[in-house]
Amino acid sequence: MNRKYDALALLSGGLDSILAMRTVMDQGLRVLGLHFMTPFFGKAHLIPFWKDHYGIEVEAVDISPGYVDMMLDGPSQGFGKWLNPCIDCKVTMLARAVELLPVHGAGFLISGEVLGQRPMSQRADSLNVITKRAGVRDLLLRPLCARNLPPTPMEESGLVDRERLLDWRGRGRKPQYTLAEHYGFTEIPTPAGGCCLTEAEGAARFVQLLLHRPRPEPIDFRLARTGRQYWAGAHWLTFGRNAEDNAMIEECLLPGDYVFRLEDYPGPLAVGRPVAGDWAAETIRDAAALVASYATKARRQSQTTGQPVRVCVSVGQRVDTVEVMPTRETVLPWAEPRTEIVREWKKSREESAQPPLASTHSVI
Ligand code: SF4
Structure with missing residues (x-):
């Protein structure tokens, strides 16, 4: 009682x-x-x-x-x-x-x-x-x-x-x-x-999501709040930066997500969430190369030996392995959300007669 x-x-x-x-x-x-x-x-x-x-x-x-x-x-x-x-x-x-x-x-x-x-x-x-x-x-x-x-x-x-x-x-x-x-x-x-919501970086993460998924679920916002965020067009990739982020990513996983884990080296857990259809094989490889670039040992070993590293990519029950050279010079323009998109998004809502916004002099 x-x-x-x-x-x-x-x-x-x-x-x-x-x-x-x-x-x-x-x-x-x-x-x-x-x-x-x-x-x-x-x-x-x-x-x-x-x-x-x-x-x-x-x-x-x-x-x-x-x-x-x-x-x-x-x-x-x-x-x-x-x-x-x-x-x-x-x-x-x-x-x-x-x-x-x-x-x-x-x-x-x-x-x-x-x-x-x-x-x-x-x-x-x-x-x-x-x-x-x-x-x-x-x-x-x-x-x-x-x-x-x-x-x-x-x-x-x-x-x-x-x-x-x-x-x-x-x-x-x-x-x-x-x-x-x-x-x-x-x-x-x-x-x-x-x-x-009061921070520029946090707001940019959520607006980036809204630009590609008009009505995200709470679990999407939770994922957008976690770790490091990368977008290339409508392709969304979230990386864990530490054990806490990785645990949060695990909690946010959905059945259609692409889950990236390095096979032979410690490295970040990463998840690609398809917000506009399945990813092409080239996109998965490109994302895997970016994920591998954040695994220091894998990156150094690959640079020294010239050999690719193996990244396990799972979607639901399906598990594949791709071999990639770790790199941040990817084919797709993966980038973190820019804070400028927040003002742009608010302005476009205002212009399309969405509900009125508060005056811009508010500081919180
Ligand atoms: S009142 Fe404002 S600052 Fe406080 S939790 Fe709500 S949105 Fe965030």
Whole structure:
């Protein structure tokens, strides 16, 4: 049976969300953090660390399918500087949190916004839009800036002591660090918890995928977030850079994928996902040569002996071996996604009367 909580908190893992939760817990209330998972953000493996270091209980909540639909349909409040739909994102998370209130016996919600801290999602008007669209006007407490906002029913009823909430405003971070020190935190997380939609490189990976697959599945976005990405036209190749990437690639494999592994040398695991039909034999060889070029021992041995290396290529149950000279001077123009394509893609959506985009001065 679920333990009862007084409140559920949106917990990105960033410092602000942790401090918001602790501020309410200081009043003797029981709070459960909800850590939302999508292909674009989410670090559920840190939940035990958060409990040990910050004394907070957190549960992972996967909202991938609905979130991806929101992204593909076009966020109603537009994107920020890169591919971050911050206002729609907050609305989506709060709407899911509302559904979870009865599951945990909780009566209200907490989020870690600070008035004026971010241009897109934390302006006063944005906070109002988020509250209204998520239908949480009487349910949402923002403890870090509560005293700059009208009192909520939780404060009016005395359940939460408004005087012990905070009145932060603006972009400065000093109060956050002072409070973190007060709690004795020895490891200070980044402000927002990490979201690759706010990063140029992350956004480019996803836009490159969207250019070739108009409605990718969550698993496609997850693969696009992983390792090193190469594209040649509609041919998509993902390489693992380390054991963690390789494990993620394994989790993302689909039956029609081309899986590349070096037979005789350590090297990256790579996967080619056909987004526009099967690959020609020459394309497979070309990709194998590129994959082999990232295996240092194989590349050196081949350079020394002039002999090719063997790369195993499997598709479902079918397994072939191709012999290639490792090279980055490939026949096809394999290249990593350029960040310029993000602005180009957003502009073309705007021109084709897709849902409106947020103003370009937003920095997050
Ligand atoms: S930074 Fe990312 S996770 Fe945070 S609100 Fe924006 S889109 Fe959502």
